[in-house]
Amino acid sequence: MPEPAARLDLDDYLPYLINRVGSIMALRFGEDVLAQFGLSIAMWRVLAALSSHGAQRHTDLAGLTSIEVSTLSRIVTRLVRMGLVVRAPSKTSGREIALALSDRGRRLVDRLIPLGRRYEEIASAGLSKQENAVLRRALRRMYRNLIDAEPMAVNDRTGSPDAAIRTASRPETPTI
């Protein structure tokens, strides 16, 4: 007997709700604001992370921004060429490179921040202070839950031979 056909109501499914808000938010902010400055969403994320957390190594920045390292590498190259970011080889370690905002980059970000805040306001209009607080706490909690979660064994009937392998080879976990 097949499953009782567990129905899925998208409009109450958390991953769907989150993706949908994220998509429209990026679309709007990207088109309405960032495009005018010649920036993509990814670039803005990099700049914002550097502004908020200060100078970072490449790998850490990837974790902060949820951008894959190789993708980030090219984005940073572009930001450097645009004069918004500077690369500073670490004195203590020959393999690490510290990334930081240039003066121009900092000035740009400082100009962008109020616009981002404004969009945040627009998005969360109508939410009470409590609701807003709950929302943020919930999102932070979800992130932690997912970071800490063990990979779920999803087996059909036959034992999958690679469960152990998958556990071992889990690269690319945005460990903040």
Add this chain to the structure above:
Amino acid sequence: MPEPAARLDLDDYLPYLINRVGSIMALRFGEDVLAQFGLSIAMWRVLAALSSHGAQRHTDLAGLTSIEVSTLSRIVTRLVRMGLVVRAPSKTSGREIALALSDRGRRLVDRLIPLGRRYEEIASAGLSKQENAVLRRALRRMYRNLIDAEPMAVNDRTGSPDAAIRTASRPETPTI
């Protein structure tokens, strides 16, 4: 007169929190579950939307999934080739519902739904029923707010009379 250097605290910035949760959630579910079925996140979104909302036209499906129409077109082609989706030949005078799950597609989705639900649980573990409800309501409200919002750009002539409902159709790049 320079701005008071409005500081941005990423860990309290809604777009950032949302993007971060969306990224990790997609990464985990995609790697742990979907990969074993030969599906990408985008494919799963399409299948889930068809399951939840029934047969859809191409454009509507794009709106539902926040996937750009041309991208969706190719994804659907692949799903059809995989035998999971059928393009209902739009009868000459009949209804114009073009895309639907095949029997095989429906069976697959029915098997995937509990797994998605499980991940939803994992993600929202530790949240009370009230918090969970607030979270969902907040996300729905944010979506509506952003759909309805006027572009706040500084230039261009005002009053875009195009009241047509805007649908998020961009990327696998959720938010900032």
Add this chain to the structure above:
DNA sequence: ACGCAACTGTTGTAAATGCAATTTTTTTGC
């Protein structure tokens, strides 16, 4: 000191993505 394993960042390459046509289908005005 040595060698090997793990870390860091970059690059090669195939696949995915988004925009702008282009083609196909549906609606409309007469």
Add this chain to the structure above:
DNA sequence: GCAAAAAAATTGCATTTACAACAGTTGCGT
């Protein structure tokens, strides 16, 4: 009924992305 207009769907093409391979560093155990 039919041609024009509008809307929907697909495709061409340049850009972007992710995975893997690579090259250079560091750390650590022996």
